[in-house]
Amino acid sequence: MTDNITAETIDVEQPKELAQSVMTNVERVIVGHHDTVEHLVTSLLAQGNVLLEDVPGVGKTMLARSIARSIDGIFKRIQFTPDLLPSDVTGVNVFNQKTREFDFRNGPIFANVVLADEINRAPPKTQSALLEAMEEKQVTVDGKTRRMPDPFTVIATQNSVERNRTYDLPIAEIDRFMKKLHLGYPGEDEESQVLARVVGDHPIDSLTPVAAIEDLRSARQTVSRVRVEDAIREYITNLSRYTREKAQLGVSPRGSITLLRAAQARAVLNQRSYVIPDDIQQEARAVLAHRIRVPPSSHETPEELIETALETVEV
Structure with a gap:
């Protein structure tokens, strides 16, 4: 099938190099999960959101943070808890005493990469605050619609163990995640490497961006073609x-x-x-x-x- 196909005149080298740079950078922190890192980066290029599900302590949050730090954009983390409100995610209108008008204060959802940490600890009403943003790249508060930054990606983590203390994600929300990924426990040699890397400063503390936000935007446009x-x-x-x-x-x-x-x-x-x-x-x-x-x-x-x-x- 591939023999009769000729490539279009689009340059795939730039997005490929961006992906490789991000993966190499992330793997300075994350050991032994190359396929998972690759899946996450392809989702980033394909304008998708990702759900990381696994037992506690295997590096879900660290992986999401490493991806976010590799991109020179706005990163926000939302720690989902049972008392988190939808307005804590999307933002809220606050009355300004000086102007006698309502000013909108952006919630943490307004970022290029949003880490929704332990998303299933919040009730469905709060989880649903992400639906419009994940699908339509916008949020509506008090009847006014505001666009998300471009690019925009949600990386969510969820605990797969404490089912009695968490809420199941609605099917409509699960369907908005491009991929659901699992890390699993590292092998013996890989866990030894993890321990060696965290002696002294943690490697994520020295992680710096390897891709500008404009480069990611350009790479996404190329992928879509x-x-x-x-x-x-x-x-x-x-x-x-x-x-x-x-x-x-x-x-x-x-x-x-x-x-x-x-x-x-x-x-x-x-x-x-x-x-x-x-x-x-x-x-x-x-x-x-x-x-x-x-x-x-x-x-x-x-x-x-x-x-x-x-x-x-x-x-």
């Missing part, structure tokens, strides 16, 4: 339709669009200006599995269903 042939679009559609036929809740059209965008970013990392089936298959597991719900009686997990789809659906 990566060519997707009709056959590739049909392949994505068939994968999504397979999940809808086999699961209680299958992949939404938003999920199909997200997979296409992630595959465009993956193509750039592979120095191509066009998408091939391999790009779809590399991204499908991280992009699609968290959007699927299987019946309680099912013997197949969402991850296994995606594997079956990739083996079954004709390329």
Whole structure:
């Protein structure tokens, strides 16, 4: 299939170099999770939001902070707690005694990279404050809509252990995350490297930006222009339709669009200006599995269903 495709006249070198620089910088702090770092960076290039789920203490927050520090933009962290209010996220109108008018005070959501730390500790009402921002890159407060900075990305972490002390994320919110990623425990040698790196100053304290915000904006524009042939679009559609036929809740059209965008970013990392089936298959597991719900009686997990789809659906 790839032999008959000629590249468009777009330069994929700049976004590829940006991605490599960010990954190298992040891996000065994060040890042994190259694939996860790569997935997060492709999401950044593809204008997607990322959900990091795992047990406490494996580096979810540190990974998000490392990504944010690698980009020379505005970074804000929101610590989600049970008493956090929607206005604590989006901002609030405050009456100005001097002007006798209401002034809007931006919430921490107004940043280029937003870390929503332990997002599932806040109740659904507060979690929903992110929905408009994540999907439409804007927030509406008291009837007035304000645009988010460009670029804008949410990296959220959630605890997968203390279920009795957390709130499940609404499906509508989960569907707005391009990928759901897991870190897992490091191997023996990797954990030893982690311990060696934190002797003295922590490596994140000396982490400096390696990409300007304008470079990231340009890279995203290039990724969005990566060519997707009709056959590739049909392949994505068939994968999504397979999940809808086999699961209680299958992949939404938003999920199909997200997979296409992630595959465009993956193509750039592979120095191509066009998408091939391999790009779809590399991204499908991280992009699609968290959007699927299987019946309680099912013997197949969402991850296994995606594997079956990739083996079954004709390329």
